[in-house]
Structures are given as structure tokens and as C-alpha cells.
Amino acid sequence: MSIRHDDLLSALHREGVETLVSGFTACPGLFYATSAQDGILSRLRIPGGILNSKQCQAIAQIADMQGGGYVDVTNRANLQIREISQGISSEVLQHLQNLGIGSHNSAIDHIRNIMTSPTAGIDPEELIDTRPLIQSWDAYLAAHSELSALSAKFSVCFDGGGKVSVSDRLNDILLRAELIDTQVYFCLYLSFIKSQPPINTGIILLPEQCLSVLAALADVYLKHTDIQLRRKPRLQAVINSLGWENYLQQVEQRLSFTLQRSQPSPTIKEAGFWHIGIHPQRQENLFYIGVVLPLGRLTSQQLRRLGNLAAKYGSGTIRLTPWQNLLITDIPQQCVIDVQNHLTNLGLDFTVTNIQSTLVAxxxxxxxxxxxxxxxxHALALADYLKNRVQLNRPINIHFSGCAKSCAQHHTGDITLLGVSDRNIESYHIYVGDRDSLEQFGQKIYQDVSFTELPVIIEQMLKIYKIHSLNSEESFGEFVNRYGTNRLKELRPCTIKT
Ligand code: SF4
Structure with missing residues (x-):
């Protein structure tokens, strides 16, 4: 039986899953498909971004049979299937649930994916493996249907304190591991400001206290939210309206222990893209390979074969990253070259300085x-243009956005290209450097640049950066702030020798 997702919603409604329907928002999920320009869009929530080989095969088959024959990794390490024309049948949905894809409680499946570092449990520098916490919070959500009334954007992230940090990602709640004396604690960060990473509250939690605190944070949110609203307020709106000390007092009243406070640690630094490439794991003789996915996209055939590669050479899992790439993990040292060869045969690259490793659209x-x-x-055409013209020493994040909503990337990129259309000419405003109080994406240095002019300007900027950066440690953003946007603005094609 093939039924549309809308029909499925009605069926679940008749079965009494009121919250599923009343809590429906514009955010897609496996059971909350959304209509897009190119067909139905289904988003598969993958807690922690970890997929096993069987799940890869099943998803690839759906993408082939019902979608566009490809999947997209999102900036929360979900997977999206696009161009679905017929709706996914209830049997297939059930099959996916049985394989552990999507929540087994469909009522909470629209709530944002739980994020963690893709190197959880294998990062040589991490303080704690966060995977058990991901599983516990996911199981807690599934066991409490009343949590379906949370905002679909209620987002939780665990950072185990390793090298591949996810602490700068935008989340409502961040629990970030820190070593205080000899004990590992999680520092509680909450989001107060739109489009900004969460801020340290100064509260520290033992790992075993995290679940109770998350449950209490959710419960206080629900107490102060009209759960009949179709579009729920963000957690930050509720925190700001109550006042954060008041909010946290109400959290504490729900706990069987007192919240401990510590001196807040320094500001979070933005993560690099250093997970791309070949890296030793904390486990002796094992390596992981960070694979570049052009614009986060994989064909269904690539997904299938990556699942097979992981089963043959690794532990049978691949890990999706919030940077829209993926890792194959647990590869014995003697097999690394074989896996590299297989990846190359699949048309995939694993070099961090590949312009596509950090290209987002x-x-x-x-x-x-x-x-x-x-x-x-346009992003792919730009990457193609730059490929043989600029050799990067370190990754540069270039972000194409079709409008100011900035769905693909919420943080400020090294270079942001904001699409604008003027008399049917597709053009871009170009932003670089730090975000300032007036501009969402950094400092605007060019506006209304047509796509035909764009590649040359980006090429010049990257060459100027290569020539004038202090060393390979200086990021493009740091360089722009030191060099000055006015000097970059003066660039003209003839001023740069190729
Ligand atoms: S950023 Fe704007 S144009 Fe791009 S997908 Fe989101 S809403 Fe659409």
C-alpha cells in the first residue's frame, strides 16, 4: 500500500496520536514529509549521525525507487531524500523503523536530530565518549510522547571535549565536557541569542546528571508554552521571557540534586575541518578517513558501496558530520590504502584542502x-573553476545561500555568497570576515556580482590570502580582519598575477 505522508498523519491522528498532528511544524522528518520545489522531501533523523551498513542499503534503495537517486547530508548530520513523487509507503516506513532509522515513536520524530562529534569514542583527545548519552536522550524522547509538544527546533548537542569539536554549532542546549581537577564534567550552555552559539551558564554536571537536567529543561519549556500552538516558540524565547536564572531555578526544583556552579570557561573557538583525511584513532592501529562529499550529496550507489566498505574494512558503520561530510571508522592500518583506492574509484576525495571539503550550498x-x-x-561550477587555479594550504569555508534564511549553514562562513536576483540576473552579495552588528554574514565587500564575474573575484581573494597570510595557521577570517576589507575591496582582476 502506498500512502502519502499526509494520509499517514491522518491515520495516526485517528489512532489518537494527537500531538503528532497538533505539533506539526514546517520542519520535515521521516513522518513529516514536506513539499519542496522538486517534490516531497523526507528527512531521516540519525542520532549522533551514525549509520550501519544495513541502514545504508535500505536508504539507498528508497532513494533509488522513490526519490531522486541520491541523498543529502544536512548540517545536523541527518540525511534527506528529495524528489519523492509518490510518498513513502507505510510498510517502508515500518521497515525503516525496524532498522532503527527514525524514532520508533513517530510522535517525536520531528524533533531536531541529537548532535555530537562524529569522532565520539575514537577521538584521541576526547574526555568522554558521548554516544551512550545520545542513546539515552533519544530513548528518553521516544519514551515520553508528551515531548512531541516541544518545538521541532529543540536541539541538544553533546561534545566530549575532543579535537573534532561541535561546540560552535547552533544548538539550544550544549553539554560540553571539561576536565575540572580530575573529574570530567559537562558544562551546560544555553542559547539566548538568535543565530548565535549557546552561552556557558556556569553550571557543571556529572555525566550521570545530564539526562535529568535535559528532562527538566524540557519540562519547564512545556510548562510555559501553549502546546496547542502550531508553531512553538524557540527555547531561547521562553528562557528570555522567564529570565534565565528563573528558568534554571525551575529546572533545579525538578531535580533530586543541587546544581553545581563553576567559573565559566573561555569562549568556544570555531571548529576547523580537520576531520577530513586520514587520522589515527584512540584505539591502537585503527584509523578513520574523513571523506569529502561535494555539497553533502551522495548518489545512492555511493551510499551502498560506502556501507559495504565500512562492513568489509571497518566496524560496519559510517558517521555523518554536521559539516555535511562523512567518516569511515575503525580501519586497520594495513587496510587504509585499500580503502583510499576504493574511495577514489567511487569518485570521492579525502583531502582537507580540496575546495569542496568546506563548500556549502x-x-x-x-x-x-x-x-x-x-x-x-553555481557552487559546483565555482569549485570546478578554482580546482586547478588555487591550491589551498588550509580549508576555506565558502557558503552559498539562496536567501537570508541561511538554511545550509547557520554560522558565519569565511566567505558568504548571498543570492539576489535583479531583473532576472542571478547575482551575489559577497561577505567576508567576522559578523558585525549590522550584517548577518560578515562584512559586505561586493554587491550584485553576477555569477559570471564571481569566480574571478573569489580566485583573487584566495590568492591574496595565500600571498599575504602570516602562515598556514592564520584562518581566512583572521586574515581578513588583519588585512582589512577595504584593501580586499580594491581588488581588480588585473591586479593579480596568476
Ligand atoms: S536559505 Fe533560503 S533559498 Fe536556501 S533553502 Fe533556505 S529558504 Fe530556500
Whole structure:
């Protein structure tokens, strides 16, 4: 039986899953498909981003049979299947649930994916493996249908304190491991400001206290939210309206222990993209390979074969990253070259300085009616243009966005290209450097640059950076702040020798 997702919602409604329907939001999920410009969009929630080989095969089959023959990794390490024309049948949905894809409680499946570092449990520098906490919070959500009334954007992230940090990602709640004396604690961060990473509250938790505190944070949110609202407020709106000390007092009243406070640690530094490439794990003789996915996209055939590779050479799992790439883990040292060869045969790369390793684009005109430009095609064309013209020493994050909503990347990129359409000419405003109080994406240095002019300007900027950066440690953003946007603005094609 093939039924549309809307029909499925009605069926679940009749079965009494009221919250599923009343809590419906515009955020897609496996059971909350959304209509997009290019067909139905289904988002598969993958807690911690870890997928096993069987799950890869099943998802690849659906992408082939019912979608566009590809999947997209999102910036929360979900997977999306696009271009679905017929709706996914209830049997297939059930099959996916049986394989552990999507929550076994469909009522909470729309709540944002739980994020952690893709190197949890294998990072040589991490303080604690966060995977058990991910599983516990996911199981808690599934066991409490009343939590379906949370905002779909209620987002939780665990950071185990390793090298591949996810602490700078945008989340409502961040629990970040820190060593205080000889004990590992999780520092509690909460989001107060729109589009900004969460801020340290100064509260520290033992690992075994985290679940109770998350449950209490959710419970206080529900107590102060009209659960009949179709579009729920963000957690930060409720915290700001109550006042955060008041909010946390109410959290504490629900706990069987007193919240401990410590001196807040220094500001979070932005993560690099250092998970790309070949890296030793904390486990002796084992390695992981961070694989570049152009714009987060994998064909279903690549997904299938990556699952097979993971089963043959690793532990049978791949890990999706919030940077829209993936890792194959647990590869014995003697097999690394074989896996590299297989990846190359699949048309996939694993070098961090590949311009595509940090190139991001939203779905653009083909997938979204709000987009002014064909972001994905332009991003790929730019990467192709730069490939043999600029050799990077370190990754540079270039972000194409079809409108100011910035779905594909919420933090400020090294270079942001904001699509605008003027008299049917697809153009971009170019932003670089730090975000300031006036501009969402950094400092605007060019505006209304047509796509035909864009590659040369980006090429020049990257060459200037290569020539004038202090060393390979200086990021593009740091360079821009030191060098000055006015000097970059003066760039003209003839001023740069190739
Ligand atoms: S950023 Fe704008 S154009 Fe791009 S997918 Fe989101 S809403 Fe659509």
C-alpha cells in the first residue's frame, strides 16, 4: 500500500496520536514529509549521525525507487531524500523503523536530530565518549510522547571535549565536557541569542546528571508554552521571557540534586575541518578517513558501496558530520590504502584542502521557491573553476545561500555568497570576515556580482590570502580582519598575477 505522508498523519491522528498532528511544524522528518520545489522531501533523523551498513542499503534503495537517486547530508548530520513523487509507503516506513532509522515513536520524530562529534569514542583527545548519552536522550524522547509538544527546533548537542569539536554549532542546549581537577564534567550552555552559539551558564554536571537536567529543561519549556500552538516558540524565547536564572531555578526544583556552579570557561573557538583525511584513532592501529562529499550529496550507489566498505574494512558503520561530510571508522592500518583506492574509484576525495571539503550550498532554486539563485550549480561550477587555479594550504569555508534564511549553514562562513536576483540576473552579495552588528554574514565587500564575474573575484581573494597570510595557521577570517576589507575591496582582476 502506498500512502502519502499526509494520509499517514491522518491515520495516526485517528489512532489518537494527537500531538503528532497538533505539533506539526514546517520542519520535515521521516513522518513529516514536506513539499519542496522538486517534490516531497523526507528527512531521516540519525542520532549522533551514525549509520550501519544495513541502514545504508535500505536508504539507498528508497532513494533509488522513490526519490531522486541520491541523498543529502544536512548540517545536523541527518540525511534527506528529495524528489519523492509518490510518498513513502507505510510498510517502508515500518521497515525503516525496524532498522532503527527514525524514532520508533513517530510522535517525536520531528524533533531536531541529537548532535555530537562524529569522532565520539575514537577521538584521541576526547574526555568522554558521548554516544551512550545520545542513546539515552533519544530513548528518553521516544519514551515520553508528551515531548512531541516541544518545538521541532529543540536541539541538544553533546561534545566530549575532543579535537573534532561541535561546540560552535547552533544548538539550544550544549553539554560540553571539561576536565575540572580530575573529574570530567559537562558544562551546560544555553542559547539566548538568535543565530548565535549557546552561552556557558556556569553550571557543571556529572555525566550521570545530564539526562535529568535535559528532562527538566524540557519540562519547564512545556510548562510555559501553549502546546496547542502550531508553531512553538524557540527555547531561547521562553528562557528570555522567564529570565534565565528563573528558568534554571525551575529546572533545579525538578531535580533530586543541587546544581553545581563553576567559573565559566573561555569562549568556544570555531571548529576547523580537520576531520577530513586520514587520522589515527584512540584505539591502537585503527584509523578513520574523513571523506569529502561535494555539497553533502551522495548518489545512492555511493551510499551502498560506502556501507559495504565500512562492513568489509571497518566496524560496519559510517558517521555523518554536521559539516555535511562523512567518516569511515575503525580501519586497520594495513587496510587504509585499500580503502583510499576504493574511495577514489567511487569518485570521492579525502583531502582537507580540496575546495569542496568546506563548500556549502542550500538547495537553491531547484529545490526551494524562496531562492534567488541556483546555488548548488553555481557552487559546483565555482569549485570546478578554482580546482586547478588555487591550491589551498588550509580549508576555506565558502557558503552559498539562496536567501537570508541561511538554511545550509547557520554560522558565519569565511566567505558568504548571498543570492539576489535583479531583473532576472542571478547575482551575489559577497561577505567576508567576522559578523558585525549590522550584517548577518560578515562584512559586505561586493554587491550584485553576477555569477559570471564571481569566480574571478573569489580566485583573487584566495590568492591574496595565500600571498599575504602570516602562515598556514592564520584562518581566512583572521586574515581578513588583519588585512582589512577595504584593501580586499580594491581588488581588480588585473591586479593579480596568476
Ligand atoms: S536559505 Fe533560503 S533559498 Fe536556501 S533553502 Fe533556505 S529558504 Fe530556500
Amino acid at each position: 542550500c538547495s537553491g532554486k531547484r529545490g526551494c521557491a524562496a531562492s534567488a539563485t541556483d546555488t548548488k550549480s
